[in-house]
Amino acid sequence: MRAVVYTESGDSSVLELVEREVAEPGPGEVRVRIVRAGVNPTDWKFRAGGMGELAFPEIVPGQDGAGEVVAVGPDVDSLAVGDRVWTMLAQHQRPGGTAQEQVVIPADRVTVLPEGASYDVGASLGVPAVTAHRALTTSEDGPDRLAPGALEGSTVLVAGGAGAVGNAAIQLARWAGATVVTTVSSDEKAALATAAGAHHVVNYREGDLVEQVRAIAPDGVDLVVEVAPAQNLRTDLRLIRPRGTIAIYANNGGDEITLSVRETFSTNARFQWVLLYTVGQAALRAAAEDITAALADGAFGVGEEHGLPLHHLPLEETAAAHAAVEDGAVGKVLIDVAEA
Structure with a gap:
């Protein structure tokens, strides 16, 4: 499995594309095949050391993403294999974020995408x-x-x-x-x-x-x-x-x-x-439900026609994606991790 990692703080050059084993979900977790990953200012700020020392020896960046559930751990009944989903806070207090082909994440940070909602919009939700x-x-x-x-x-x-x-x-x-x-x-x-x-x-x-x-x-x-x-x-x-x-x-x-x-x-x-990171689970769940309802109503979108131009880069150019956000790119920077 391809993953982008960093093991030290610094500019975007510390990001490296590597091969890693696919992890299995534990109790309360699911594994998601990431199709799109969103890049936010918080991602480069963590990577640059602006939030303090690294919490783990190796980190995969990325809080936001969208893709498909491919494995479900014990005690998860809210999601099923094959569900199209969007993620939030994938990297919060965990070493593995969305800049990789598959990520294990707590089920309460994963929400089903409404029918017709694209992976582009799913990866653009999360933090913003x-x-x-x-x-x-x-x-x-x-x-x-x-x-x-x-x-x-x-x-x-x-x-x-x-x-x-x-x-x-x-x-x-x-x-x-x-x-x-x-x-x-x-x-x-x-x-x-x-x-x-x-x-x-x-x-x-x-x-x-x-x-x-x-x-x-x-x-x-x-x-x-x-x-x-x-x-x-x-x-x-x-x-x-x-x-x-x-x-x-x-x-x-x-x-x-x-x-x-x-x-x-x-x-x-x-x-x-x-x-x-500190608003609490109730606020996060309420937001996920309401945002998904807006999506289902056709009231939330991305792209130039919705005022948020999209900038796509492949997984191997994650460093360039981080640099673009750090330099103030207007719109949303997305990483194309896999084919839809």
Whole structure:
């Protein structure tokens, strides 16, 4: 079996294509033949040592993937051999991720793909879509699950609507009935955010951002999905309505935030930090179910027509795939592991 591994931290050159034995699933586990693997910023950050020392002597990167169940371990009744599935957190607290031809993974991190959903979309879910779901479901006055109508009457502001998480947040919020506003930095990214389903797209480099968003939502927005708090949080506080939520899932643009206590008090806002590795199994399962329902409804997709261009590379070019994500590729980078 072909697998991409690394045994030390470093740049993408530490990734190596090797042959490894196929593992058998234990209790509560399944083995999935990976067709597509998704690459996320978290993958290169782990590989580069940004999350600390390596947890295992040898690691196969990749949290996200899609493929077919080929073996089922004891005590698994939710999945069967032949099921087409998508994965999340495949590498979390485990040495083997999705950048290999077959991966053994806990069954509770594997979800059946709806009929007609492609492996491309399945491999693009995981980290981006589950992060977006969590950001959209933690508000004081909002829902804890997503479905059509769940966000009816709400206005959601998505920072960075052309990114993978931003794209997922736009699609899921639109499916749930929200009015979706997003910010972008160029006309090209505006076109992608519009394709994703955003009702209003604001180029933050042109004109007064607060003025433009307040013209759309005079009473403020109900929820902000935030990718760059160091740069944007002061602006978010001017846009959030009382008791609104600012959900922060990344640190693009800097690691430090300074807030005025008086200015922040007046908002009664909730700051929700979002990191998938510690959200808990209940939140992960709720996200998997709701995202799959959106897929089944035809409300979630990938590709240029859905605002998320796809970039395919073969398994032997996993290093180039990591480098592309690290360099800020617009869209979704996928690894073609096997034929569908």
